[in-house]
Amino acid sequence: MNKCILEMPSYTYAQKAAKLLRSRDISAEVRRRSTGCGYTLHIRADCRKAAGILDKYGIPYILGESVAPR
């Protein structure tokens, strides 16, 4: 997976995750969910690697829609 969306439990965790991933050269963008409330993290990188980093730092997320590379 080179592109995926993580559903984040809050804006605070979304920002913390984005900053953490960016510090490791992983592109991550915080966006408002397209439906309902809440925030998502749009990742353009190896999603398994990104998820592994968030797991290591205890940042909660739900792996949402994954997008096949174009």
Add this chain to the structure above:
Amino acid sequence: MMINFDNAATTFPKPESVKRAVDEAMEKYGGNAGRGGHALAAATSAAVYSARETAAGFFGAEPENTVFAMNCTHALNMAIQGVMSEGGHMIISGLEHNSAARPAAKLAAEGRITLSIAQVYPDDDATVESFRSLIRSDTKAIVCTLASNVTGQITPYRRIGELCREHGICFIADGAQACGLLDIKLPDGINILCTAGHKGLYGITGTGLLVTDGKFPIMPIMQGGTGTDSMSLRQPQLTPESLESGTVGVIGIMSMKAGIEFVKSKGTKRIFAHEKRICRRFISELSSDRRITVYRDPAARYVPIVSFNIGEMDSGEAASRLAEKGYCLRAGYQCSALAHTQLGTASGTVRFSPSVFSREEDAIKLALTIKKL
């Protein structure tokens, strides 16, 4: 002429950088943080997160464990009621401000908790023993101010934190008079630090912080919109949003961020040394007047606060007469029933509290004025 020596209530004036931050927030951060995805909301959310990071870093915490509050009283209410929501025994110090003592007393009066009060002595060993002797198998939390808002006495908070850790007790610290003057960090043994944003952190009024290490759950005392999980009627569990229902005070938060950065740039040690020098000179000037009682003990340590009385003169009358001459000092009980009971000050005290902007020459002039009353 107006000279403010009531900075323990709220610091004034504020740094220029804080004024600029307020202006900038008014100009740029008009959205609702953590709500909405449009550019204005996004900019505001990012700004608030940056303030959260600044506050968290300053106190050795994580951003998600850093909660914005209205003031220190609000933070203490969240901590005390939130940690004790399922009952148990709590110990508070005999120096607590009413912001901690009243919520604790209310829970006890309603039969929801049992409450003990630990006396604080000039000797740290005696104080720690005072807390230790009250610990029971059902003790859930100790609440202790880091420094008294009446006398400025610094409590042995690191040792109290150690005591709490040994017994698996939550240590809730009131940092209102210490933060910005002492280098306070959660790893000092504090589980939940509550503080004002408008005192030693130099933010505007209406700001406060609750900073937790996350080891003890804090049940929210208020429920409402958090910008997350909105279709659920249950309050979210995760901090900070679980404790920040409703729109946060963006302008105040940005002022507090600038205030913390100001304190960091000056350094807490430098600020403390400056204010301590002023207090020392003030006390020295007063010492020649035998009528004056200064409530300090050589065995204790103090933040830069000086409580005093002039003979039998009512503290309120003394402060009023000083106010007529342009000096702002706080008189009475300073919202601290327990501390005044311990001090035995029936008509309260007059409290002198400088800030980083105070001048030694003004303290000397004030002392001369006091001696003429």
